[in-house]
Amino acid sequence: MPKTIKKVGVLTSGGDSPGMNAAIRSVVRTCAYHNIECIGIYRGYQGMIEGDFKEMGPRSVNNIVNKGGTILKSARSVDFRTPEGRKKAHENLLKAGVDALVVIGGDGSFTGGLIFNAEFDFPVMGIPGTIDNDIYGTSFTLGYDTALNTVVDCIDKIRDTASSHNRLFFVEVMGRDAGHIALNAGIGAGAEEILIPEEDLGLDRLLDSLQKSKASGKSSSIVVIAEGDKIGKNVFELKDYVEANLPEYDVRVSVLGHMQRGGSPSCFDRVLASRLGVKAVESLIEGKSNYMVGVKEDKVILTPLEQAIKGKSEIDRELLRVSDIMST
Amino acid sequence: MPKTIKKVGVLTSGGDSPGMNAAIRSVVRTCAYHNIECIGIYRGYQGMIEGDFKEMGPRSVNNIVNKGGTILKSARSVDFRTPEGRKKAHENLLKAGVDALVVIGGDGSFTGGLIFNAEFDFPVMGIPGTIDNDIYGTSFTLGYDTALNTVVDCIDKIRDTASSHNRLFFVEVMGRDAGHIALNAGIGAGAEEILIPEEDLGLDRLLDSLQKSKASGKSSSIVVIAEGDKIGKNVFELKDYVEANLPEYDVRVSVLGHMQRGGSPSCFDRVLASRLGVKAVESLIEGKSNYMVGVKEDKVILTPLEQAIKGKSEIDRELLRVSDIMST
Amino acid sequence: MPKTIKKVGVLTSGGDSPGMNAAIRSVVRTCAYHNIECIGIYRGYQGMIEGDFKEMGPRSVNNIVNKGGTILKSARSVDFRTPEGRKKAHENLLKAGVDALVVIGGDGSFTGGLIFNAEFDFPVMGIPGTIDNDIYGTSFTLGYDTALNTVVDCIDKIRDTASSHNRLFFVEVMGRDAGHIALNAGIGAGAEEILIPEEDLGLDRLLDSLQKSKASGKSSSIVVIAEGDKIGKNVFELKDYVEANLPEYDVRVSVLGHMQRGGSPSCFDRVLASRLGVKAVESLIEGKSNYMVGVKEDKVILTPLEQAIKGKSEIDRELLRVSDIMST
Amino acid sequence: MPKTIKKVGVLTSGGDSPGMNAAIRSVVRTCAYHNIECIGIYRGYQGMIEGDFKEMGPRSVNNIVNKGGTILKSARSVDFRTPEGRKKAHENLLKAGVDALVVIGGDGSFTGGLIFNAEFDFPVMGIPGTIDNDIYGTSFTLGYDTALNTVVDCIDKIRDTASSHNRLFFVEVMGRDAGHIALNAGIGAGAEEILIPEEDLGLDRLLDSLQKSKASGKSSSIVVIAEGDKIGKNVFELKDYVEANLPEYDVRVSVLGHMQRGGSPSCFDRVLASRLGVKAVESLIEGKSNYMVGVKEDKVILTPLEQAIKGKSEIDRELLRVSDIMST
8 A cells, every 4th residue: 555645845857848837836736636735846856955945835836837947946966966965865855744756857857766766765756848859658748849839930030031031041949869849840830851860861862952942943941950960060060061062052040049948838838737747646646656747649648767768759750751741 | 443633622611720821731732742733722612613723833832831811711601502502613623623622621611521522422631620629530620729829828918917906807718619728728827717618517616616716815816718618608697697696806808709710820730730731632642532631649540521520529528627626 | 405215115006017017126126226225015005005015125026027917916996095095005104114106007096196295295206007008298108019019919810810711800909098009009900990089080981991991802801999989889889880881791809808918018118117117216316206207209208297197198190191091 | 393203113122120011011002092103123122123023002012011021022232233233223113114212121222222313313212121220310120129029038038947047148139230139128138238339348347247146146147249249259259258257157158140030020110110101102202312211209200311321320328227227
């Protein structure tokens, strides 16, 4: 029979993403709904080590469902990588009467949670919060849908000026290891070509595609490039390469950068955050631990944290074809 | 062996929704990709009867992926309900060399397509385009995600003034027969209570919920109400009822109205439109007919049109619970 | 020589508007810059009577420059209309050591301030905060520019569906006594006709204009109507009237409502709020009282409160002509 | 007595800006209103040389008031710098029956117009279209207000992640020669410090300001930097410099780039464009030439083109003070 949970701690860790506040709110209110106490842990694992805690009743999360960022703040913690740091963190939780943990973050945050669980047999539940959508066990991570909208909104603006001047734009979007943002936002923004980390299409294909585009009568084009694309050149080198090989093109570069992580979450992300928060807390109440909650095939599901960390969130190959066809 | 498709006609019918243009673009470019001709039919079935057609090459759909509304325009056609009207429409298609049809719209539009197919054995493929998300055979209709974002964006604004004045707001959203928008946008916007057509929660529950809300220390609240809610009162009658029974409340009403149908589509809707357009055309090429393309459990699938029309898109009951918990 | 100001009280009163928080922030930080203390007074004059005060240091207004609504909340106060109420308010201010007042609001709020000053010789400075732009002595009130953007954004969405269906839309916007929003947003949104409180154009002109519009080949039209338009019919009666007289038109109505008061302020409103807050506090320091700060002819100026209340903010007649020409 | 104007040509030249389409629409409809013909000239002066013209009736500009970019496209023309090029252009105008020109653009475009007028005594009227607001003779250029909103919207997003991580962000905005965008958007976005081309505040001040900010308890900060700031380092060098001198800071850089030029124009820019277009055409009708229309002290005015080119649009020094006070 599972130990009764009386107080849940919740933290956000790693890069922030829109929807984290909605998830915190959901965890806090689900606790209140089940008459469980809840404390917020500031600055991720670092705040756990420093005992930077705050009681959170249901009113403490009023009016945050629509706010970007995380009210609990996030930080990377070097100390938590040491046994001493984790021991201190555990003591703080015990002292505060916390008997279960919800970790909102990405792979690295889940790894921390897993080690913590292994060392102290402490119940841990993960909620995937990252704009990159690169986590196994869920079709959508918190913040990903919002980031897609931010990116297409930016490229829509760039397209205004691109088509006014008949120019070619290279737009770099986030995604060091995963092409989800580039691929989906690229299709959404009507990109001519999309470069992603998962696949090296080769420079020849890019040149070929741009030449065909011109020949087909397109007067302006957008190429969307993930940070970690496999083509072996950064976006500025790529510009030089294309201008050297296709002198008819005047290439402009735009690096969208950190704004992709911010902004008011989309409705999709808010609802997702609400659903995942409920499932995380109720799974802890049921005595489960070491799972990540996620959504797959339209259902909220659990995936063992270990699997979530090790597995790879593959891009949808069908979308590569769709992207090709759309740039006809 | 299926008849080879040489020319596809595409039309939008019924209420317009964001993403229809992205779907038209996808149909046109998929045709071009497969060296099939494509014509656009203006004003839905009415334009089919009037022969209001236009050749559409891949460049004709430049820069529309991000536009709301439908460049082919939409209309309801009384004439198409008569055998004479449909006969005329069929003759026009034959004359123009069109040998297959993609219908972007809702239930009513699909019914028209099904009858047309039955009478003339004409290949028809449907793409679900409506903000209401009330179509069986797809988890998401085109425009639904965008409408959700529009609604939460409006309610976020209303919340600013609600919380500045400690007021109660009743916000009416679209959904005569389906509560999808109200339920999801209500959760997304942090609504206190959500009234939908699928379930009569009763007036007592509403009063009770509002009283609890006040007691719990909430200073302002939003109630989201679908047009077709089952509580048996319109939003203004509901205001009077609540004010009569809970004199401590000063209720304001906002009817969001037609703006919910417009706006630049979200990335989600653009990608969905692109995927569904590809599948629709390629299914016609494969010789299929009388299906609706949709997305379910993260995959693009086909559903017989007849089933799509007869089936009901149920709301997710889990969300009712989530909504309850969130308003703790 | 003026009395040295040591502590300023700031309140928001009347209808809230975007930019009020930016103005509060500006007042608070300008006080800090000049080593003056500042307290926030909650819920306008009512909070003054109830002694609902809060010390506000420069960090208390972090991250609010971009928030709609007012963190100090607003309320209408019946008690403040009584001498007893105002006496109580004055006592509370003295007890708290407050020796000057900044009132952010509209005409009604300024009247309250003027009476308060007359009774207790208490220094008062007004900042015009209302979306209606109906205050004499300033070309722009706080929130007006934001409201205009909200309105055109909504009408842009409505236009998507209007032009997809070749429909006529009547859009009601705020403005019970002033047509600034209707006139400017109407021009901005490309309205066919604009009805405002300042001028009765007559029903004949409306019908005439709509007929010309149809004849000129326009397939869809938007008419923008201020709440307080002088044509003597509300927006729904107007719909009936037009449909009875021009049966070729299918009129839809949209009442934009309270969302016009909310939302993140535009850059213009944030900068305006910052400038006005500085001027308000520094004018108090200089010993001035009973003025409203405003911006006219690109400069921050002072207008006696009495004049600001009595004067009328005229609409720009040139814009009526521009509107006419634009709907050619 | 002035020559009667029968046909006006309109072009957009130089960098595009939001509101150019609204200005084109205004020019076209004002012509129609006065029964004058209008032709659009594509790609600025280059299209004038190539005779790339299009008749524009009032319906040709339907539904563009809200579109970013320019439907007439823009380009820089090397040929127009040669007497031969301008002669060809003049011949094309005569052939097309054009007898006056409206040039929408910036300084460079106006210089071209002035030379053209000097050589051929051809009536020219300028409309200031550039996001930089760096043109003498108008308080606001077309696109400037929209760009400010785009910039603060981006920085609001960046602030979400900055404050979640207690980070310092350097945000580079447009403005090679003018600090209007940086100064106004910086105040609007609540920047800690603002670096502009007009004034070298010195590196010491920046370091000092950041140190004070930390000491005052601010956990995150934004510094807004105009492209052409006078501090003698680009934004990445500045990051290195600050990190070397203030090791407690982890600086992130974001270069907003070309998206600042795009997007749907704000209501302010749409109304401004409408007013300026009317004034430009009606001034030509009155026989005026070689003026730029602008808005100053709330009124539409004319400034001789020569003055508009030579004069400098000074930043508002008061705003530097406001900025200082706001970062208290």
